[in-house]
Amino acid sequence: MNCITALQFYIDKMLGDTPGMKVLLLDAETTPIISMVATQSHLLQKETYLVDRIENNSRDKMRHLKCVCFLRPTADSIEKLIQELRDPCYGDYYLYFSNRIKKTAIERLAEMDEHEVVREVQEYYADFYAINPDCFSINLDPETMPLYGDSFNNWDSTSFARTADGLIGLLLSLKKKPLIRYQKQSAMAKRLAAEVQFQIQQEGQLFDFRKSDTAPILLILDRRNDPVTPLLSQWTYQAMVHELIGIRNGRVDLSNVPGIKPELKEIVLSCDQDSYFQKNMFLNLGDLGANIKSYVDEYQTKTKSNMNIESIADMKRFVEDYPEFRKLSGNVSKHVTLVGELSRLVDQGNVLEVSELEQSLACTDSHNNDLKNLQRLISSTKVSDASKLRLVQLYALRYEKFQGNAVASLIDLLYKNGLSEREIASLDTLMQYGGASQRQDDLFSNESILSRGRSALKGLKGVENVYTQHQPQLGQILEQLFKMRLKETSYPFVEGAAPPTAMRDRPQDVIVFMVGGATFEEARYIAMLNAASPGSRIILGGTTVHNSQSFMQELVRTQRTLPSHGSEMGRGRRAAGGVQL
Amino acid sequence: MATSAAAKSRHLHGQSAPSPQQQQQQHQQHHKQASQPSQQARPVTISRRQFGPPPEARPSSALAVSSPSNSDGRPTPPPKSPQSRPMSTAGGANGMNGSPAPSVACPICNISLRNLAQLNLHLDTIHPEEPDDVKTAVSTFFRNAQKVLNPITRSATTTLKNIPANSSELLRKIQDLDLDSAGPGNSLAGPPPPGGFQGWTDPRADAVVTKRHWVRESDRDVCYQPNCDKGLGIRYGRQHCRSCGNVFCEMHSSFQIKLNAQAKHDANGLWCRVCETCFVQAKKADDSLHAGGVSRSLTTDFMSIRAKSAEKKHLEVNRLEKRIEKLAQIHQQYGTGVSSSPIPSSPTGSFTSVSSGTGSVRAKGLLRSVTSKSQQLKVAEQAIVKWEDDSSVPGCYICLSIFNRYGNRKHHCRLCGRVICDNCSKSTPLYLNMVSFDRRRPNAVLKYYGSLIRLKKRIDSALPRFQEMLTTLGQKSDMNQAHPDYQLAARTRKELLDDFALFDAISKKIVKLPAHSQHQKQLHTNLYWWATQYLQTNMFPLSVIPKVFGKDTKAQGPGSLSSSPSLSTSSPRLDSAQENEAAIESLAQLAVLEEQRRLVESYIEEASRKRRFDDVKSLTMSLEELESEIAAVRSGQR
DSSP: OOHHHHHHHHHHHHHHTSOSSEEEEEOTTHHHHHHTTOOHHHHHHTTEEEEEETTOTTOOOEEEEEEEEEEOOOHHHHHHHHHHHHSOSEEEEEEEESSOOOHHHHHHHHHHOTTOOEEEEEEEOOOSEEEETTEEEOOOOTTTSOSBSSSTTOBOHHHHHHHHHHHHHHHHHHTOOOEEEEOTTOHHHHHHHHHHHHHHHHTTTTTOOOOOSSOOEEEEEEGGGOOSGGGSOOOBHHHHHHHHTOEETTEEEOTTSTTOOGGGSEEEOOTTTOHHHHHHTTSBHHHHHHHHHHHHHHHHHHHHHHHOOOSHHHHHHHHHHHHHHHHHHHHHHHHHHHHHHHHHHHHHHTHHHHHHHHHHHHHOOOHHHHHHHHHHHHHOSSSOHHHHHHHHHHHHHHTTTSTTOOHHHHHHHHHHTTOOHHHHHHHHHHHHHHSGGGOSSOTTSOSSHHHHHHHHHHHHHOOSOGGGOOOOHHHHHHHHHHTTOSOTTTSOBOTTTOOGGGGGSOOOEEEEEEETOEEHHHHHHHHHHHHHOTTOEEEEEESSEEOHHHHHHHHHHHHHHSTTHHHHHHTHHHHHHGGGO | OHHHHHHHHHHHHHHSOOOHHHHHHHHHHHHHHHHSOOTTHHHHOOOGGGGOSOGGGOHHHHHHHHHHHOTTSOOOOOOOOTTTSOOTTHHHHHHTTTOOSOOEEOTTTOOEESSHHHHHHHHHHHSOSOHHHHHHHHHHHHHHHHHHHHHHHHHHHHHHTTHHHHHHHHHHHHHHHHHHHHSTTOSSSOSOOOTTSTTOOOTTHHHHSOOTTOOOOOTTOBOOSTTOOOBOBTTTBOEEOTTTOOEEOTGGGOEEEEEOTTSOBOTTSEEEEEOHHHHHHHHHHHHHHTOSOOEEEOHHHHHHHHHHHHHHHHHHHHHHHHHHHHHHHHHHHTTOTGGGSOSOOOHHHHHHHHHTTSOEEEOHHHHHOOSHHHHHHHHHHHHHSOOOOGGGOOBOTTTOOBOOSSSSOEEEOTTTOOEEETTTEEEOOOOSSOOTTOOOOOOHHHHHHHHHHHHHHHHHHHHHHHHHHHHHHHHOTTOOTTSHHHHHHHHHHHHHHHHHHHHHHHHHHHHHSOOSSHHHHHHHHHHHHHHHHHHHHHHHHHHHTHHHHTHHHHHHSOSSGGGHHHHHHHHHHSOHHHHHHHHHHHHHHHHHHHHHHHHHHHHHHHHHHTTOHHHHHHHHHHHHHHHHHHHHHHHHHO
């Protein structure tokens, strides 16, 4: 159960099975899939000396090279491949597709291969993006592949097909034939669950694995059930970088950082290749600072020992260590820059104070206190507009059902502090998306006396860290799942999928998939859970990995394209006020 | 006999009250064991006193009354008064756990638990707030219990009189019961409790999974888990890992996997309690079975489809090829060798156009000659393919332009015989010997690369051998440089160094190859980069080796810079027989040093490009030292 090694297995296999000098041809989707889990030196070791895109028309003819094509079988890529086969640039072609390819496409390709250059055609199901060993994403691009169709309840057909393909790819690459459960209230989760189940049945031959003790569980959830987690500020390394700067396909764009060195404008953050990052990705900023310091110290002692070379032995050691040392120095400057930038952004946005209130809103029941703080922060000039808006969003979610909440007055306060109508309308969008009526579970543990009591009890225990006290709701669901208490009425099995005995076995391997995007807070939670209990293994996936910005952008963009939008626009303010209820 | 019967009935004890007859049996057993004290006596024997309560007073009936009436829907754990304590399962079920404490059965799932506290915990964790379920579960429990009890009591009454004689039959009956309970429809075992209970063992498993490998228990057992030294007993529990058979405390045996009758991990087996080690092992084995993703090869499909469509085309192409061959022959025959390639158009290009059926070929040069020879040629050509009648064709069939006498002339395609216009026809050269169709020309990069790979293979096989030699050399204390092993090692090292040098040279040649385009350049650079990486990872360990060789010399001089001459002065110190060897040695030394110097130079270049001046400084220092070292070695050689 490791997404990264599953992909690397495929890469090694497709490159290793073809000896000789090779070129690797990729398409728009497989390029990031590969680049997130493989380094160039790894490819070089596998005798792959050129990597190119199939869309690139200006490739030279190099008949002495073999060509490994790894493509997603989209209409586009197939078309490009047909063109390539008509006029081949390379000597031999080894075709690998990242998912199941249609029979007709194979026929077309075969008929077009007049030069008989194709030696091998295979399906290798590396059709998802591996971020951490236990976290993957389908990476739906909001520009080209919007998630939602004509409402928050509907899939866009392209993204639906892509997501189902990605999940099937994951299951095949991990060799899991799961029982599928889904969140009952979510139409999207239900449809996806049914589709995956259908495809598993269709591809019975592929899914013919040896039985394991317990059938793995694929649990399909909907982001709508927990709109709070993606809105919170993050304090652990990976999550924080994504929240404040943004990680895209394992890369961080630092070009906006003042005074950045040219070689650090874009850096790679990979837990697979960067052992320092792997060790520290789940630490909070405080611990991280301490670790960075010791990392720099280590570097400095090495520099010093490099500086005083006295004997021939020293010199030899130096020459031997130098490549390693160079790598270290590159890594040190990378992380120092990144952490420096993080703390700059934290200072600049007054994030500590904002985050404290966010956590209080999300976790504790203290309306009056929170409201006072909220009003103070909205009036403050040090806090960014985006943070103010987010705080009001959290407040509205939390106290939606609370008699006498002050959403309307807060909205007025936002107007007074110069936020635009458009920005404030996003509040309404969020409530439509994830308001109490849209949620299935008791997100804030305040709907029944019992859960209130439980949360009060939790409050008594005190928290270790005010800024990281929030626990994603996913945690509760998984806890129930492992204790066999997850109710079938709210998380049913897909029809016809579950044999009656399946219920009774405690799940050991679980794949959680979040329609609407996972978050790094949840990824961290899963990683911690995996480390703590050897008895269960969990992988988290999502249609994408959100931070607060991308999350709200997606909602707002969808809202604008919805057919009902025209009528919504005019009463933006009224509707936002209507949250008061 | 009695002991084995007790063992067989253990499971039964776990589920329901023992029949009087069984009590008696156990009582007998007690006596037996009392007479011959053994280690096993303690856990299995049960004192008579424990069987005190009459059947009516059994907690089961008490429960039946109290549970459904419970307001919060939870089954009340049986009261703790000694009279009504649930004796039903006594030591039997727990005997295997080695705990003498009486145990209780959960009224919902029938699982046997050690004591009331555990039952309470069990009820809390496994059967939380399910009011409806509990009622039905409890009532079915009693119905089932009744059913089960009846045959037992019946058989008990019948066999009670002649136990010694009939004990074998009883045994069979108990076995039957056991088997029944293992059957799916039997209600005795009840539905298996939800697996949420950590370390839960399927009640059926005790009868099926072998226990032969279990370690014997003693009074002073401690948990087998490394780093856990809890004494086993009532406080921490005592559990056998069903897979490895060692004893563990409650906590460290709280994992479950499925085992078969041989206590081996098997997905079709029964859930059993195991220790962490066994669990992790089983998971690993599971993973290795599931390692590596699925793939599906479509190559054969592809090939068969391609073969089908290619066949058609091949027929056509073959026919045309035959014709072109014949054409070439004719032209050779008529001695028009020169005219066979009249126009320098690209041969492959026009050839493809023929095969794809969109273009046409004609030998234009031939049309110019008006001799009788050409007339004969024309006839011969027409014999290959019948020419279309000119007069019936109004226009070119490719571009549809209308022919006229002057502007748009008619031509015949020599291969298909159809009439086409001047624009659409192309002259193609005829290769009279038909050999130069080879598409692949040998390529310089390919050649170099081939030798690189060959070298790499040689190095890769020699390197481990060499390392092995080194370790054996290092172990021998009486090693001197005249020793054959030493000589062999030195030779190998020399060869390796030569190979490395050659490898390096070839990779440099590749990067210097002329590149026609960006891509080619990229290819060459990447190849060079790969070669450098390979050298960096493999050659440096090699350069350490002289230290081992020169151990005796090194011992004299201090390990500082001043010791560097010792490497060179070592040669005069050697006797004449080893002089030659030493010369080779220093040559190799030199090669290593040179290599290092080159590397350092490249580092300096890179560092200064990246403006890392600290690095440059230290690098320059080491470069200077390297140079002086090289000079020293050189002088030593001379």
